[in-house]
Amino acid sequence: MYIRPIEPRDYSEVLTIQNSFWTPETSPVFNKIWIKKDITDRLGKRSNMLVTIKEHRIAGVLSYYPYYSFEQGQHVATFGVIVHPDFAKQGIAKQLIQHFITLAPTLDYKKISMHVTGGNIPAIKLYEILNFPNTPN
Numbered sequence: 002m003y004i005r006p007i008e009p010r011d012y013s014e015v016l017t018i019q020n021s022f023w024t025p026e027t028s029p030v031f032n033k034i035w036i037k038k039d040i041t042d043r044l045g046k047r048s049n050m051l052v053t054i055k056e057h058r059i060a061g062v063l064s065y066y067p068y069y070s071f072e073q074g075q076h077v078a079t080f081g082v083i084v085h086p087d088f089a090k091q092g093i094a095k096q097l098i099q100h101f102i103t104l105a106p107t108l109d110y111k112k113i114s115m116h117v118t119g120g121n122i123p124a125i126k127l128y129e130i131l132n133f134p135n136t137p138n
Contacts (some may be wrong), residue, residue, distance in 0.1 A: 002060070002093075004100045007050040012040055014059045015052065018085050026120035027083075047075070047108045051100060053093050060088035063097040065105075068114050078110040082124075094127055102131075 007015060019035040043050055048066030052059045061084040068079040080101055084093045105113055115133070117124045129135065 002053060002055040002096075004051055004053050004097060007040065007044070007052050007062075011052055011059060012037055015040060015050070015062055018059065018062060018083060022083060022086060026118060027124070028081075028121075029116075029118055047078075047110075051097055051104075053088075053097055055088060055091075055093070058085070058087075060085055060091075061093040061097050063094075063101055065101055067110075076109065076111040078105055078108070078113050079115050080113065081115070094124075095131065098127070098131055 016035050016037065019039075023031040023033075025031050040050065043064050043066060045066070049064075051063045051065075053061040061082065063080055063082045065078055065080040067075050068077040069075065078101075080098070082094050082097050102113065113133075115128075117128065119125075125135070
């Protein structure tokens with residue numbers, strides 16, 4: 002298993018994952034249909050997608066980008082992560098997030114923030130294990 006930035010050859014498999022496994026409990030935009038442009042729009046100097054490759058398949062995807070669009074907020078990153086159900090409960094999401102936490106300072110991010118739906122209990126537990134503060138908005 003290894004983690005790397007997304008490549009064009011990954012787009013089809015990533016789109017299948019993005020469009021197949023989000024639910025109302027795991028995403029506020031679960032009914033959004035992703036297209037190739039949604040991937041390419043997330044690729045930039047300080048934004049990208051990471052994929053975990055396991056058994057010659059994409060097991061998980063982490064998308065990261067600046068949390069705020071204005072210049073004074075560019076030091077804050079946010080991310081979203083999804084794991085293919087065939088690879089659930091294998092530490093894929095945890096490894097992707099830890100990889101991103103290590104990568105973030107090299108991209109001049111000083112803080113990482115994210116939102117999670119209240120029904121996404123596995124994600125909430127994982128974020129607690131990774132010491133993300135639980136601050137309801």
